[in-house]
Amino acid sequence: MLSSGEFGTSIVVADLEAGIGTLSRLGDSQVDLTLVVVEPTPRSLDVGRRAIDLARENKQGRVIVVVNKVVDVETDLALVREKLGDAELVVVPDDDAVLDADRAGTALLDHAPDCPAARALVELVDLVFDSAA
Amino acid sequence: MKIAVVGKGGAGKTTTSAVLARSLARQGREVVALDCDTNPNLGISLGVGDLETERLVSLREQLDDGDVEHAADWDEILDRFGTDGPDGVRLGVITRIENPDPG
Known part of the structure; x- marks a missing residue:
């Protein structure tokens, strides 16, 4: 569907189902950018890790990780770095x-x-x- | 440009999608927001309200059940099964985005 090219000059923001199911079924190179949204908990970061790997493997464009619900920048980002390595990060404070x-x-x-x-x-x-x- | 937003449930995926879509639209870009989640809440986070979000979800269910003739292209799908949200973001609630054909 995403590749059907009917969107013209519009920017498409596709909020996929929770988890990596849809991402795993998308064909290669379907999007220009994959936003991997995580919170700084081990389980969320495990899903994030798999999403990053899949997005890179299937060439889903640039990958940016959005880290939501950050309470303590130092501690939280240390965990994120441990799990996600050198991924490009955007930090969103807990609010x-x-x-x-x-x-x-x-x-x-x-x-x-x-x-x-x-x-x-x-x-x-x-x-x-x-x-x- | 096409952007996919993924993550574990509860991580803030839908809020992130909604703020991004509206911020892009505020820059004067044409934005289509697609809610592909099995628990479709993007309409609420975009600000179209829960009634309109419910209406779109039920339209989608009719489409899934084959009650409605399938549309020809994306523009038609969004006209018939989508809605215009705040800042001009067009919202569609869809399933099976991984399928090659629209509808």
Whole structure:
């Protein structure tokens, strides 16, 4: 589906199913960028590790890891580095506003546009185009 | 450009997708957000509300059940089974994204 090329000049952001099922069934070179979203826990990072390997193996473009829910930068990132090696990282601080937005059934950008997590995620846009150029 | 967002459930995948999609749209880019999750919540995180998200999920289920004639291309799919979200992001809730054909 992603390769059917009907999207023209639009940017497609595909939120895949949880886990690596869809990623494992996608054909080679279907996307230009794979965002691997993790939190700094061993189980989440194990899934992240497998996602990174699959994305590289199947040539799903550049891989960026988004580390959400970071409480202590030093400790959390040490664990991330241990599990994920030298992957390109974006760090998003742990932020109650994300949970509050979920509970309210609203978008984070409407609920708390200036909260630390939203600001970190918005910066992802610049990174996407930075070295993609 | 096509971007896949993956990760373990609960890691913030959907929030990340939603903020990225809307931020790209705010830069004036045309953005299509595809919810391929078996538990489709991207609409809520994008800000289209839970009723509209539910409506899209039920449209998708009809499509899966074969009740609705399959659409010809992506634009048509999004017109018929998608919705326009905040900042102009077009949202579609879909299954089996790994299949080669749309619909």
